[in-house]
Amino acid sequence: MTGPRYTKLAQSLPANVPFVGPEVQERDMGKPFRARLGANESVFGPSxxxxxxxxxxxxxxxxxxxxxxxxxxxxxxxxxxxxxxxxxxxxxxxxxxxxxxxxxxxxxxxxxxxxxxxxxxxxxxxxxxxxxxxxxxxxxxxxxxxxxxxxxxxxxxxxxxxxxxxxxxxxxxxxxxxxxxxxxxxxxxxxxxxxxxxxxxxxxxxxxxxxxxxxxxxxxxxxxxxxxxxxxxxxxxxxxxxxxxxxxxxxxxxxxxxxxxxxxxxxDQEWLAHVQSEVARSKNRIAAIAQANGLSALPSATNFVTIDCGSDGAFAVAMVKALGELGVFVRMPFQAPQNRCIRISAGTDADLDVLEEALPKALAKVRGA
Amino acid sequence: MTGPRYTKLAQSLPANVPFVGPEVQERDMGKPFRARLGANESVFGPSxxxxxxxxxxxxxxxxxxxxxxxxxxxxxxxxxxxxxxxxxxxxxxxxxxxxxxxxxxxxxxxxxxxxxxxxxxxxxxxxxxxxxxxxxxxxxxxxxxxxxxxxxxxxxxxxxxxxxxxxxxxxxxxxxxxxxxxxxxxxxxxxxxxxxxxxxxxxxxxxxxxxxxxxxxxxxxxxxxxxxxxxxxxxxxxxxxxxxxxxxxxxxxxxxxxxxxxxxxxxDQEWLAHVQSEVARSKNRIAAIAQANGLSALPSATNFVTIDCGSDGAFAVAMVKALGELGVFVRMPFQAPQNRCIRISAGTDADLDVLEEALPKALAKVRGA
Structure with missing residues (x-):
């Protein structure tokens, strides 16, 4: 008995996954994230x-x-x-x-x-x-x-x-x-x-x-x-x-x-306006947290802030990992020179409290490494 | 300016719809069905x-x-x-x-x-x-x-x-x-x-x-x-x-x-058992309703009953239409000789009351046509 005959195209494809989801990372770490700021979801929820x-x-x-x-x-x-x-x-x-x-x-x-x-x-x-x-x-x-x-x-x-x-x-x-x-x-x-x-x-x-x-x-x-x-x-x-x-x-x-x-x-366009306002406020605070740590926030027309870590891709990869270990789920651009950055989604005040606490620790860890 | 260039395959395809949904039919009729028994949904709902x-x-x-x-x-x-x-x-x-x-x-x-x-x-x-x-x-x-x-x-x-x-x-x-x-x-x-x-x-x-x-x-x-x-x-x-x-x-x-x-x-396998029991009961009643109208129900290992209308495809098409006009959504097989049948999903007692009332009327209408 033989297996199925796949198309030539299917045979050529990798078992690719465009993104690793936060749940997968949480299971790997054995604990949940404290702030879910990596997938540009809207923590402010739907109407x-x-x-x-x-x-x-x-x-x-x-x-x-x-x-x-x-x-x-x-x-x-x-x-x-x-x-x-x-x-x-x-x-x-x-x-x-x-x-x-x-x-x-x-x-x-x-x-x-x-x-x-x-x-x-x-x-x-x-x-x-x-x-x-x-x-x-x-x-x-x-x-x-x-x-x-x-x-x-x-x-x-x-x-x-x-x-x-x-x-x-x-x-x-x-x-x-x-x-x-x-x-x-x-x-x-x-x-x-x-x-x-x-x-x-x-x-x-x-x-x-x-x-x-x-x-x-x-x-x-x-x-x-x-x-x-x-x-x-x-x-x-x-x-x-x-x-x-x-x-x-x-x-x-x-x-x-x-x-x-x-x-x-x-x-419910009123709720949309509420979310837009919350996102704007959150983005300002993310930028301020970045600045307080000597990093710069790029202008953003989205619900996330891309932070220039001022170094290279390896540094940013280490930052994403360090933040993850501290309970903050974030992602980053894949390609140089954009991969000098990390990407942080707008969050609640509680989320950003976690970020504010974790960012200097992550920086210290990565710089000390 | 030209439009997009589709694949040869896409160009060859009809703008096909496998099924016309009940909502489409309801909008066409200008009124809702009284009994939704055409899509083999489970009227008994989820757990x-x-x-x-x-x-x-x-x-x-x-x-x-x-x-x-x-x-x-x-x-x-x-x-x-x-x-x-x-x-x-x-x-x-x-x-x-x-x-x-x-x-x-x-x-x-x-x-x-x-x-x-x-x-x-x-x-x-x-x-x-x-x-x-x-x-x-x-x-x-x-x-x-x-x-x-x-x-x-x-x-x-x-x-x-x-x-x-x-x-x-x-x-x-x-x-x-x-x-x-x-x-x-x-x-x-x-x-x-x-x-x-x-x-x-x-x-x-x-x-x-x-x-x-x-x-x-x-x-x-x-x-x-x-x-x-x-x-x-x-x-x-x-x-x-x-x-x-x-x-x-x-x-x-x-x-x-x-x-x-x-x-x-x-x-919740208990709920599943409840549904299985309700479906069995409903199928028995659908068969009895069919029999009372001189039609025969085929044996069924599903949540629907296929009813042999004892005539041809045109007759069954007319029956589906007549039942629809009387508020009963049902479907039927597409191919001869299976298309002598209509297919009725298990329903609540209220649904089957509607069916019981509508079936003789539909038969009379189609036979008189």
């Missing part, structure tokens, strides 16, 4: 109305969710000024990125992204056999000109850009993004990841027509809406592109309570 | 402990779920007598079928299933370019010999078999399934869908070693555990096969509350 909607929906969880996501798509359509046909729902932006890549990328097709940008996007591109072409960051920003030049050079089908950016927290203005659209090579699609857009300054979201065929935009309930564990992301763009997702998506794949919760969260 | 776990988890929904599904996989491993490495979690069996097909099927690869078996499996096979080969049912059972002969003939990489079967409710004994394994052609994998196994007679689940490389089995929390809207399914089999899912799955794709709820549901 109480969203929690109530999810609790209520738990009683109806025996029913499959509406496969067309009717209510949520209509509410989102109203917010973005389009129609439900402009919107596709998915299992977080992660799930939607996988579907987008599947629609466009055959083995060998060219895809352009920044070196050190979102690893889960890369995971999907590799998973469908795409050829990844990476350009460096420029001054801790994604380098739009370089992305576009590279896309033209390699005849890319897909260009990934996060705005604001993760892991650096930097951003471009909406006008810059809009101008970039006119330079996108024919036959390339811009995948604009706006996961953090609700934290960015006014004018960061570009004013682009929904029927522009050159771009698809992704947003999420995982960050500002505080529902990372629910898995609700959405994409929006030209109706023809959006319709293509119906060819491959898992139509009954959405959690019913998540869908109800997202709708309630969207309708 | 109250599962509801409590999901309610509780709603407060923590700001955290991503554990990407390794550690607690749930360990509990499942204990139940099936394996290790967590034998188990993969996914977004319902639907999601897992898509991942399995992706691992094995390249354009043109042969896949064997029964004509009229689970459409969502076919959807995924077509979605990855596989060549579907179908064999007819035999006496309202999936025809295992024909499936195996066809698999040998077309050099199939994948063979789909649901046991118990949906939409007919029929089943084979575990011994028959086990014997079939020895006839599986080299290089073919049996995809054994056991979504309804908890409703089947003792001995329906085959006694197969977990390290048998010829089969992967899928089970779900959507049916007997009453959590269809949560989207938690699992596959189990040889560790090498299971490990391959880690190459492509959406690692952080599981809803956190769903995961907690499934664990609580699994631990």
């Amino acid at each position: 109480p109305k969203a929690i109530e909607a999810m609790e209520q929906a738990s009683h109806d969880i025996w029913k499959y969710a509406d496969s067309t996501n009717f209510a949520l798509k209509n509410a989102l359509a109203e917010q973005i000024g389009g129609t439900p046909d402009n919107i596709v729902l998915g299992s977080g932006i992660d799930g939607l990125l996988g579907e987008l890549v599947r629609l466009l990328i055959e083995p060998g097709d060219a895809v352009v992204t920044s070196d050190g940008a979102y690893p889960t996007f890369n995971y999907h591109v590799v998973g469908f056999g795409g050829a990844l072409h990476k350009v460096p960051f420029k001054n801790d920003h994604e380098d739009i000109d370089a992305l576009l030049d590279k896309a033209a050079e390699v005849d890319a089908k897909l260009i990934y850009l996060a705005n604001p950016d993760n892991p650096m927290g930097s951003w471009h203005t909406g006008d810059v993004i809009k101008a970039a659209l006119d330079r996108i090579p024919d036959g390339a699609l811009l995948c604009l990841d706006e996961a953090y857009i609700e934290f960015a300054p006014e004018g960061t979201a570009p004013d682009v027509a929904l029927d522009d065929p050159r771009v698809i935009r992704f947003r999420t309930f995982s960050k500002a809406y505080g529902m990372a564990g629910a898995r609700v992301g959405y994409g929006f763009g030209h109706v023809d592109l959006i319709k293509n997702f119906d060819k491959i998506r898992n139509h009954f794949g959405m959690n019913r309570a998540a869908q109800d919760g997202a709708l309630a969260a969207l309708q | 109250p402990k599962a509801i409590e776990a999901m309610e509780q988890a709603s407060h923590d929904i700001w955290k991503y779920a554990d990407s390794t599904n550690f607690a749930l996989k360990n509990a499942l491993a204990e139940q099936i007598g394996g290790t967590p490495d034998n188990i993969v979690l996914g977004s319902g069996i639907d999601g897992l079928l898509g991942e399995l097909v992706r691992l094995l099927i390249e354009p043109g690869d042969a896949v064997v299933t029964s004509d009229g078996a689970y459409p969502t499996f076919n959807y995924h096979v077509v979605g990855f370019g596989g060549a579907l080969h179908k064999v007819p049912f035999k006496n309202d059972h999936e025809d295992i010999d024909a499936l195996l002969d066809k698999a040998a003939e077309v050099d199939a990489k994948l063979i789909y078999l649901a046991n118990p079967d949906n939409p007919m409710g029929s089943w084979h004994t575990g011994d028959v399934i086990k014997a079939a394994l020895d006839r599986i052609p080299d290089g073919a994998l049996l995809c054994l869908d056991e979504a309804y196994i908890e409703f089947a007679p003792e001995g329906t689940a085959p006694d197969v070693a977990l390290d048998d490389p010829r089969v992967i089995r899928f089970r779900t929390f959507s049916k007997a555990y009453g959590m269809a809207g949560a989207r938690v399914g699992y596959g189990f089999g040889h560790v090498d096969l299971i490990k391959n899912f880690d190459k492509i799955r959406n690692h952080f794709g599981m809803n956190r509350a769903a995961q907690d709820g499934a664990l609580a549901a699994l631990q």
